Amino acid sequence: MRERSVVVWVVLAAVLLAVLNLPASVSQRVKSVLREGLAPLQQAVTGVTRKLSETGRAIRGIGDMADENRLMAAELVYLRNEVRDLKPLEEENLELRRQLEFTRRSPRKLIACEVIARDISGWWHTIRLNRGTGDGVVADMAVVTLDGLVGKTIQVSSRTADVLLISDPSCRVSARIARTGSFGVVVGTGETGGGRVVCVMEFMNKNVPILEGDEVLTSGLGGVFPKGLLIGYVERVYRDEAGLFQRADVVPKADLGVLTYVFAVQEEGQEIDDYLRRQQLQEGGAR
């Protein structure tokens, strides 16, 4: 009996050692197989829970419908005015581009993806998408919503992709302040959404004044995130008189806590294309 027990322990130790020391390529393949096997189930369960939550929200919202209707009517008037104001600007912009003989760059391809799960371990801020290498998604692609940057793809299998959110402390994005052009690095704090600060912008030149409400965009440096994607807004600035830099709390524009559909950005190193902006305008108009 004792000998059998020793054999069990030895076999267990051997299996664990083998698994722990698997080459990265083999380990990645094993992970891919398991992920793809479970992806349809995850998608189905996520779909059902989403429907249930929508139904619950709808039932809760019936009482507030009249108020909501009034608010939406007011918002519609405001948005119509805004669209009217934007039209001449858009025309002027197009005319200037023609005059300067700007070569129209081909629009960046966006791959629409559905969020099917979040990180199972709770150690990272990641989401899983229902698109993979078979759909053109590869590692280190920027992921956006119509509101702004969400994160970057990290581990990709043929039908799924994991996205590291910008709220994760291991996610670093080279960024710049739109108003002043000063550069810095946006790092996650480990918090998620709900209007809380989830990122910090570090290593900014302390001689350039940064204001609360300043827009933070990707700088395009580093090769992963295309230039000009909106990250969020400065909420609070910290100046260290003794140090070389200043830092600021940044609230991302995209709500990272309630992501349902996102886009993987296929091309790199270009300014944000018109497509995203048109989508943002259309969505604003529809609202």
Next chain:
Amino acid sequence: MTSLTMVFAMVCGAVLQAILPTWRWLGHANVPVLMGVVLYYAVTHPRGLLLGAAVVGGLLQDALGMIPLGYSSFCFCVVALLAARFKDMVFEHELVTHMFFGALASGLFTLLLYGLLAGSDVVVLRPRWGVLKVFGSVILGGVIVPFVFETMTALDRMLGNVESREL
């Protein structure tokens, strides 16, 4: 049949764990459904199935997240073997002991995994968050493990894996 049930429970647990929400004040610790299933097999089944559950559960958890393959299996094995070692001393089929056992096992699992991940520089996490996560795991383990035990007991009975009197 028992092994099939175990694999089925593990897959369901993994999918459930992936969609259940996390809370900031609990350090974004995940609801430890897989830990509950492993613990169930550790205290109610023979050692072979215990180790199988620990390895399968660990592989699923690692494959569905960013943890290097094998880390969770190792931690599950340690926790499950400890649970099996002490089950005769402290374990009774009562809600309170399930809660206590679940909280302890879940906290220990998170602590072990944090040690492994931080030690190999895989995760960037401030110690404050690590402590909060362990605390969150203890709370969630205490809450969720009794439910997992009840569900697994019902499933085993339904499938005829064990007689009612055994549990």
